[in-house]
Amino acid sequence: MxxxxxxxxxxxxxxxxxxxxxxxxxxxxxxxxxxxxxxxxxxxxxxxxxxxxxxxxxNAVKNISQGNFELHKVFLDGLMQVSPAVRQYRRVADIVNYQVSLVKEYKQAFKSFNRSGSFSAGEMVYIGGVYERLFDASLENLEDLLTVLTANRLRMSDEERLTEIDKIYNSMEDKLVFLRDFNNSTSILSLQRRKEKIELQRLQQINGIR
Structure with a gap:
């Protein structure tokens, strides 16, 4: 250099x-x-x-974003599925049994009230309307239950599905309790009217009135 x-x-x-x-x-x-x-x-x-x-x-952010999207998609797809634990939840069967009991009891009660002769035609229409509304509402409960138990219908976790089933169960139970209270009250009224009718007939016989 x-x-x-x-x-x-x-x-x-x-x-x-x-x-x-x-x-x-x-x-x-x-x-x-x-x-x-x-x-x-x-x-x-x-x-x-x-x-x-x-x-x-x-690229790192992009990969993370794509990875999160895939995980999110898998998670959401998983929420569309119904686990065996939900399907086998004991209250599912209870809801169905409640609906069967509701239909059976209101039909028996309606026939009994109709045969008793204690109620007018208008009163029987009213009683029938009460049963019809209860039946329609119970069908809505069953439809809600079917929606919760059917895959690809709702995005819910197992806990959310069980909570929804509990709500349907309580709603169906309330309807059955109401039906039984209504039938009991109506039966008491029918019994009172029959007693009044029998008493009236007895008085008429005593007084010689036919």
Whole structure:
């Protein structure tokens, strides 16, 4: 390196002053250009490094997002399925049995009230309307139960499905309790009217009234 510098000095020494000055300016400019080139290369290297970091970060976020989406999709798809634990929940059978009991009891009661002769035609229409509304409401409970127990109908966790089944169970139980209270009250009224009718007939016989 020193040898090259001395060569350059000797060469410049043999040149006119103006020429030497011009060469010195060129060398100085060349040195500046080399320095700028080195700086530019460093800038490019830094930019490349930054781009790589940015790209890796973007890809990482993208992969995480896609991964989360897949996990979320699997989770949601899982919520569309009904587990055996839900299907075999004891209150499912209880709800169905309640509905069967409701239909059986209201039919028997309606026939009994109709045969008793204690109620007018209008009253029997009213009693029949009460039973019809109860029956329709019980069918809605069964439809709700079927929806909860059918896959690909609702997105619910097992806990949410069991909670919904409990609500349907309580609703069906309330209907059966109401039916039995209604039948009991109506039966008491029927019994009172029969007693009144028998008492009236007895008084008529005593008084010789036919």
């Amino acid at each position: 020193k040898k090259c510098v001395w060569v350059v000095v000797f060469v410049l020494a043999g040149m006119p002053a103006s020429r030497v000055w011009a060469q010195a300016q060129e060398l100085q400019q060349l040195a500046l250009n080399i320095e700028k080139l080195a700086q530019f290369r460093q800038i490019l290297a830094d930019m490349k490094k930054g781009y790589e970091i940015l790209t890796k970060g973007y």
